[in-house]
Amino acid sequence: MRALRMLGSSVGTKIILAFTGLALFGFLIVHLYGNLLAFLGPASYNEHAHELISNPLIIPAELGLVALFLTHIVKAIGNFGKNRSARPQAYGVKKWAGGPSRKSLASTTMIFSGLAVLLFVVIHLKLFKYGPVYTDAVTGNRDLFRLLLDDFHKPGYVVGYVLAMLIIGLHLRHGISSATQSLGIVPESWTMQVLRGGMALAMLMAILFAIIPIAVYFGVIR
Amino acid sequence: MRIHLTVWRQAGPNVGGAFHAYTAENVSPDMSFLEMLDVVNEQLIKKGEEPIAFDSDCREGICGTCGFMISGIPHGSQPHTTVCQLHMRKFNDGDSFTLEPWRAKAFPVLKDLVVDRSAFDRIIQAGGYTSVNTGGAKDANNILIGKDIADAAMDSAECIGCGACVAACKNASAALFTSAKITHLSLLPQGQVERTTRVLNMVERMDTEGFGSCSNEGECEAVCPKGISLKNIATMNKEFWKAVLQS
Numbered sequence: 001m002r003a004l005r006m007l008g009s010s011v012g013t014k015i016i017l018a019f020t021g022l023a024l025f026g027f028l029i030v031h032l033y034g035n036l037l038a039f040l041g042p043a044s045y046n047e048h049a050h051e052l053i054s055n056p057l058i059i060p061a062e063l064g065l066v067a068l069f070l071t072h073i074v075k076a077i078g079n080f081g082k083n084r085s086a087r088p089q090a091y092g093v094k095k096w097a098g099g100p101s102r103k104s105l106a107s108t109t110m111i112f113s114g115l116a117v118l119l120f121v122v123i124h125l126k127l128f129k130y131g132p133v134y135t136d137a138v139t140g141n142r143d144l145f146r147l148l149l150d151d152f153h154k155p156g157y158v159v160g161y162v163l164a165m166l167i168i169g170l171h172l173r174h175g176i177s178s179a180t181q182s183l184g185i186v187p188e189s190w191t192m193q194v195l196r197g198g199m200a201l202a203m204l205m206a207i208l209f210a211i212i213p214i215a216v217y218f219g220v221i222r
Numbered sequence: 223m224r225i226h227l228t229v230w231r232q233a234g235p236n237v238g239g240a241f242h243a244y245t246a247e248n249v250s251p252d253m254s255f256l257e258m259l260d261v262v263n264e265q266l267i268k269k270g271e272e273p274i275a276f277d278s279d280c281r282e283g284i285c286g287t288c289g290f291m292i293s294g295i296p297h298g299s300q301p302h303t304t305v306c307q308l309h310m311r312k313f314n315d316g317d318s319f320t321l322e323p324w325r326a327k328a329f330p331v332l333k334d335l336v337v338d339r340s341a342f343d344r345i346i347q348a349g350g351y352t353s354v355n356t357g358g359a360k361d362a363n364n365i366l367i368g369k370d371i372a373d374a375a376m377d378s379a380e381c382i383g384c385g386a387c388v389a390a391c392k393n394a395s396a397a398l399f400t401s402a403k404i405t406h407l408s409l410l411p412q413g414q415v416e417r418t419t420r421v422l423n424m425v426e427r428m429d430t431e432g433f434g435s436c437s438n439e440g441e442c443e444a445v446c447p448k449g450i451s452l453k454n455i456a457t458m459n460k461e462f463w464k465a466v467l468q469s
């Protein structure tokens with residue numbers, strides 16, 4: 001069918017990348033909410049985690065998330081390869097054009113920031129979701145709060161996490177506004193506002209995520 | 223003025239090329255960049271050497287035939303200007319430039335600074351047209367179009383097809399060129415008949431020709447002599463998924 005075949009075209013690929021990217025960003029917002037509960041203490045934090053994990057919809061939701069993530073990665077790598085081969089001979093001299101161009105460190109390093117995020121996600125899952133299981137003596141639920149404290153009293157982990165959040169922030173600094181362009185969902189007159197808003201949102205999210213390990217390390221979360 | 227040039231010389235398609243250094247003497251500030259090259263070529267011809275091949279036609283900045291990289295930027299660093307309208311008075315005596323052809327798989331080098339841009343023609347052939355009844359010439363304003371729509375369509379129709387967008391893009395993407403035509407025709411009543419097939423056919427052709435995809439960086443808009451906006455690409459993508467859903 002033509003429609004399906006067209007999804008594999010350059011524009012179709014970018015639309016899929018944008019859709020999956022924004023969906024992953026949506027997940028990150030929900031995830032950030034859960035993380036920030038750490039500031040309210042172990043009870044709220046662990047209870048939220050328990051509610052999530054005991055919800056019958058958690059397995060389909062997790063599978064959906066994995067599917068989004070894998071689709072994004074496979075499409076991004078394929079797209080990168082095709083784009084590379086579109087210019088077999090490099091320029092002797094090439095400069096950034098400046099002016100209305102939005103080319104930035106973020107936009108030129110998407111594949112690297114993306115691959116770094118992938119590496120981070122693997123480590124992150126191993127440390128937390130599939131990490132040591134402590135049990136809360138009172139509720140009998142998993143005590144993830146204790147794991148949080150354990151891990152982020154190690155300065156190496158704090159530095160690693162803050163770095164990873166900066167990289168995700170970089171990916172999304174270009175990614176959010178790029179995705180709205182790829183989907184063509186922004187009214188023309190709003191293009192600049194969405195561009196700036198996307199950048200601000202990416203930075204805000206990275207900072208809020210990064211605050212948590214720092215707060216644990218300095219004993220604000222305890 | 224004296225201008226120092228490092229120029230890509232390539233004898234023909236499918237052969238190697240290399241940079242060669244030249245000096246243009248007695249350049250008048252009133253000359254365009256191409257006229258400066260004409261002077262260099264006269265000197266080369268007198269010396270019995272092969273002149274530097276470059277494309278040009280109107281030399282008025284309206285036909286889109288001219289264009290090459292000047293020190294890493296298509297058409298040079300002056301915004302909204304083709305090389306034929308770039309004047310030497312913008313530069314200083316003793317300046318140096320590196321001249322290179324557009325580089326893209328879909329734009330093979332024919333000779334020196336000349337590339338084959340017929341891939342653009344084939345994208346237009348795939349859908350950049352409207353079907354109308356032939357016959358006697360229609361009256362002007364037979365079809366009424368609001369001024370705001372006519373203006374917006376004209377903004378997209380301004381593209382002269384020079385290929386600078388492809389040359390500037392890190393992905394050698396033809397998205398700006400293709401989207402300008404799709405946007406132009408999608409705005410006008412005459413473009414409605416082929417609206418859904420047009421976007422699919424043109425995108426398909428763009429891929430077949432070997433252009434890359436758009437990363438929304440906007441280098442293309444920055445170098446476009448006509449200032450075609452990146453918003454055209456957002457419109458193309460919207461037209462695209464609407465067409466996919468409809469087909």
Ligand code: HEM
Pocket residue numbers: 014015017018019020021022024025028072073076077079080110111113114115117118171172174175176178179180182183435436437438
């Ligand atoms: C939490 C994880 C991630 C989120 C939230 C995310 C989000 C996004 C978003 C919103 C975009 C913009 C799409 C567009 O340009 O239309 C994007 C693009 C991109 N993503 Fe991700 N991404 C994530 C993980 C990854 C991973 C693991 C990779 C690894 C390969 C990756 C590689 C890319 C690349 C290469 C692009 C740019 C595509 C282009 O230049 O056109 N991303 N991402």
Ligand code: FES
Pocket residue numbers: 277278279280281282283284285286287288289304305306307
């Ligand atoms: S020669 Fe016609 S635009 Fe430059």
